[in-house]
Amino acid sequence: MNLGVNPMSFTSSSASWKSGDGVSDQFPAGLRVLVVDDDPTCLRILEKMLRSCLYEVTKCSRAEVALKLLRDNKDGFDIVISDVHMPDMDGFKLLEHVGLEMDLPVIMMSADDSKNVVMKGVTHGACDYLIKPVRMEALKNIWQHVVRKKKHEWREKDFEQSGSVEEGERQQKPSEDVDYSSSANEGNWKSSKKRKDEEDEAEERDDSSTLKKPRVVWSVELHQQFVTAVNQLGIDKAVPKKILELMNVPGLTRENVASHLQKYRLYLRRLSGQHQNGLGNSFMGPSDATFGPMTALNGLDLQALASSGQLPPQSLATIQAAALGRATNKSAISVPMVDQRNIFSFESPKIRFVDGQQQHNNSTKQVNLLHGIPTNMDSKQLAALHQSAQPFSNMNRHIHSQSSQSNSLLTQMVQPQSRTQILNEVGGSHVLNLPSSVGQPVLSQAIPGALLGRNGIDNVHGPTYASVSQPSAVVDFSRSQRAELPGNSFSLVGNSGIPTLATKGMLQEDFNSEMKGNRGFMPNYDVFNELNQNRTEDWGLQSVGSNFEAPQHTNLQGRLDVAPSVLVQPGFLSDRHIGIPSVNKTAFSAADGVVNTANLSQALTSSLPDNALRIKAERLPDMGFQNGPFPDQFGQDDLMSALLKQQQEGIVPAETDFGFDGYHLDNLPV
């Protein structure tokens, strides 16, 4: 049935309908529903009710199983209905996952009708909330959510098609309005994506469905290509058509790119917004933060910055200001980093590393990557950063390259962790290097958290940065780039100041690797990489996913009690608490905890279950890493065990949300 939307796009979106290209005349009959509820009585009743509505029902009593079903049958379901309180996984978590990975409408239900729970549903991106006992009438109309979502997707694509350089802006608006809920999911998506290995699936799908336009899953690599293309074009000039051409991915359509671009921009904007807001966006404001630091790195201005306490107008200031738009915030943030003598000290080491790193750095490319990260406002900033970075000298380049790597990673990672990472990265391109190792998300997160704290924001204390920041950055990178982070060791150094941004998320990961040997992380990277490998895909996916920040976002929203700003702005700030290698734990625990968890989780997910990571992140502060890089500790393994230990010790994480036991389970790779 044609709802009057563009038949083309709608068709593609309705490809999921069994009826095929055209909407079935019997719609909504045949709607494929997945219902998840641990209560067998309710489950049975729901199943029967849904069947009576002529829907195709699959019931499931465990969230993990449900996720598996969804993952194994991409495009096999149209809508998901889930209970809120489940023993193995929090319904909201499931909601996030689904939103990120599959971008399906999710309806929450519960016997609990208290306002805050319903609100939670809304903020996590549920498209509806039903109060038990559920009546038939309520179920009869759930098809509207499916249609609505598709319509929005279509509309997004449509906007994209209208072209124009302002795409980003324009798309932002409609997409923002339209996809408010999906935006919320984006963050989640990122985090969850990291954890999943959907890359392969996504890519296959991209290639195979030219006609049908099945849901495109943006794998890490794909997203990387996307970001590269965007960077090459310049964020302002990046139009879907050109991006598509640059990417040169068979089977990918302009619409896919357009909607992805929209999300990306939203994501970037969110990053910068968070950064500025500090709080609200806990998301990762880091994007802003990252830029700040990055610029600093670029021109080695860090020193200048450090001395001046404020980013020198030259690179940092301008870059930041321009790029981030919120420069002020950033500066502040970056400054702390810069101030750290460590920055300088790191710088040198960085340079050292840089050389080593150069091998894998595609400086230019990478730098671009950075830009790629923030789309909306950030893009400009990025560009600014980018540019400023370049002039900066080799270091910058290195940094950039590393950063770029990180960036790309960041972008990907950014989403879940990106914020932190970006921050970290900025702080130290070193961090970027780490990203490669990011693969170790698990650790990274923990570490990056620590790093972040250290690096950027809190001025962690120079030295600590080095070690700390890197991991995070690394972590992130590793995700996407894995191989690329040779600079990991590098990151540590560089990270100190800047990296915090990026590193936050990434650093941790990288940090782990780096921690071990700042100087010669490489080995660590490998470890991380391996860890991240699994995750990278997830990340890629996550970040790529249209829901860039949804996961994070939601996480943040949901959980952050700690003012996201902690994450964002300080990007490192959160780290500040930690100040040390303890890797953002502190930071994480608070806002980060929430956010980071998302990010970290994502990053870490590879190694550890997200939940575990998150919790860890939070716990980190307790760990008291505080003293400088714990090279020993940070060895990924060490970190992991440390984290695990913390978890076990039950360090009370800041997260309130995490109080949920099931949460831990979530971390377990699904």
Next chain:
Amino acid sequence: MEVDQLQRSFLEYSRLLFHEGFLDGQFSQLQLLQDESNPDFVLEVVSLFFEDSERLLNDLTIALDQQNVDFKKLDAHVHQFKGSSSSIGAQRVKNVCIAFRNLCDEQNAEGCLRCLQQVKQEYLLVKTKLEALLRLEQQIVAAGGAIPMLNEFC
């Protein structure tokens, strides 16, 4: 004749249960869902409910038996019981669950114990009545009649 009588008894009994608050409109919904393709739907769901409830009540008893009562966990169980009882239309059980949850919030162990007793009692009552009702239903079906629909919706 027999069928008619059975059906009348069935209706009367249903009305009584509704009137006394043992069952509510949700139960009627369940009955509406029963059809030729699922002739035992209500029986199936009610059986599931009984099984689940027994398990939950057991968990509740154990939870309250602890030295240090974990009220959060207790609340989670009660919440679930509330959900399943409301889904089946066991109104009185549900109401006691609501009160039970409040006591959990207050961390009132004694109050909770009392409430647990109460909820067990209500559960047994509704169980007996549902079993009786379903037996009547089966008799009607066995006699070749159709199950009359209750037109009482809460």
